Amino acid sequence: MLTLGKELTIEQRLSKAVVDIMGNGKYVALAGILMIGDRTVEDDVPTACTDGRDEMYGREFVSKLSDPELRFVILHENYHKLYRHLTTWKHLYEQDPHLANMSCDYVINQKIVDDNKDNFATMPDMGLLDEQFRGMDSAQVFNILKQEQEQGGGQGHGQGFDEHDWEGAQELSDAEQRDLARDIDEAIRQGALIAGKLGTGVDRNIVDLLKPQVDWREVMREFISATCSGNDYSTWKRPNRRFVSAGIYMPSGISESVEGVVVAGDMSGSIGQREQSVILTEAKQMFDTVHPNWVRMLYWDTRVCSDEKYEQHELDDFVRSTKPKGGGGTDVECVPKYMTDNNIKAQAAIIITDGYLGRSWGNWDCPVLWVIIDNERAKPPTGVAVHVKAGDL
Numbered sequence: 001m002l003t004l005g006k007e008l009t010i011e012q013r014l015s016k017a018v019v020d021i022m023g024n025g026k027y028v029a030l031a032g033i034l035m036i037g038d039r040t041v042e043d044d045v046p047t048a049c050t051d052g053r054d055e056m057y058g059r060e061f062v063s064k065l066s067d068p069e070l071r072f073v074i075l076h077e078n079y080h081k082l083y084r085h086l087t088t089w090k091h092l093y094e095q096d097p098h099l100a101n102m103s104c105d106y107v108i109n110q111k112i113v114d115d116n117k118d119n120f121a122t123m124p125d126m127g128l129l130d131e132q133f134r135g136m137d138s139a140q141v142f143n144i145l146k147q148e149q150e151q152g153g154g155q156g157h158g159q160g161f162d163e164h165d166w167e168g169a170q171e172l173s174d175a176e177q178r179d180l181a182r183d184i185d186e187a188i189r190q191g192a193l194i195a196g197k198l199g200t201g202v203d204r205n206i207v208d209l210l211k212p213q214v215d216w217r218e219v220m221r222e223f224i225s226a227t228c229s230g231n232d233y234s235t236w237k238r239p240n241r242r243f244v245s246a247g248i249y250m251p252s253g254i255s256e257s258v259e260g261v262v263v264a265g266d267m268s269g270s271i272g273q274r275e276q277s278v279i280l281t282e283a284k285q286m287f288d289t290v291h292p293n294w295v296r297m298l299y300w301d302t303r304v305c306s307d308e309k310y311e312q313h314e315l316d317d318f319v320r321s322t323k324p325k326g327g328g329g330t331d332v333e334c335v336p337k338y339m340t341d342n343n344i345k346a347q348a349a350i351i352i353t354d355g356y357l358g359r360s361w362g363n364w365d366c367p368v369l370w371v372i373i374d375n376e377r378a379k380p381p382t383g384v385a386v387h388v389k390a391g392d393l
Contacts, residue, residue, distance in 0.1 A: 032187025051168030052086035086169035266353035267326025
């Protein structure tokens with residue numbers, strides 16, 4: 001219980017700030033997230049920190065914050081938890097820890113500032129904010145910061161006011177990570193339900209998190225199976241689905257094997273090794289199902305940097321032997337052009353990318369499956385798209 005007439009301790013100030021946030025109507029939907037994990041004051045923490053579940057606040061750091069600034073910092077840490085930044089953007093951290101921290105902070109700070117025109121929460125002086133990043137996600141911000149760094153600029157962005165415990169997030173056991181994902185999902189749904197009942201409106205970002213996720217593995221398998229069905233012989237046991245809706249029953253063409261498949265991996269820098277490894281493993285399982293006579297693995301950025309050829313008997317070593325190359329800009333047009341120039345006649349192409357491809361998605365002569373990582377806004381004009389969250393890989 002807080003005592004009137006006495007200066008509050010750091011722990012009491014922290015508790016009061018959390019209560020203030022939960023009592024503010026615009027943060028009703030965030031209440032469940034605020035209740036996940038432990039929240040402690042530490043003498044050896046320089047600023048504030050989270051591992052995606054627990055929050056830690058430096059005693060000296062908090063003592064220098066005003067109440068609105070403290071509320072901002074608490075909101076900031078809890079948005080890291082809400083968006084699962086410490087797992088979703090791990091591949092960015094593996095490329096550059098500092099830029100990964102900054103890219104997450106820019107996105108969160110813009111949101112909190114936009115939501116607090118009444119100064120309920122105000123950003124501390126060290127906070128990162130830049131209008132050029134408005135409307136972007138962390139991967140987009142990261143790519144811009146990295147480009148600036150490579151060009152010798154980007155020194156004026158600052159440091160940010162908190163730390164991110166990426167290692168701590170990875171130290172959580174598999175069971176703890178499953179429990180955390182379940183708790184966050186439940187908190188999001190309950191928060192949206194309460195906000196709806198109270199008529200306060202549900203944050204658009206939370207609405208996006210509530211969208212049902214398609215099982216991308218099933219989509220990939222279905223695409224390969226449907227696209228690469230051969231016609232060595234026919235069967236009436238499985239009617240051709242193209243004609244069933246019209247009341248016409250025709251046999252399906254089936255085959256013991258298919259001719260060839262291209263898998264093209266975006267190597268522009270924003271696709272992490274872990275994501276590639278998981279998707280290539282899934283691709284290998286699909287190849288075991290449809291038995292392609294050959295696979296061409298194309299790695300690309302603004303050009304095709306590597307062309308690996310696998311015959312059917314070599315596919316057992318597909319995942320272990322592939323060697324990604326590249327790391328420049330992004331221009332997917334180079335892939336279909338390369339296929340044409342080199343007379344690669346594939347029955348299907350699987351393109352693994354983050355979807356930040358500019359104006360052109362290329363001109364394709366075969367069916368295309370786009371595996372798009374962490375970019376739901378990407379809408380290819382051709383082919384089939386499946387959206388994947390890096391945190392789900």
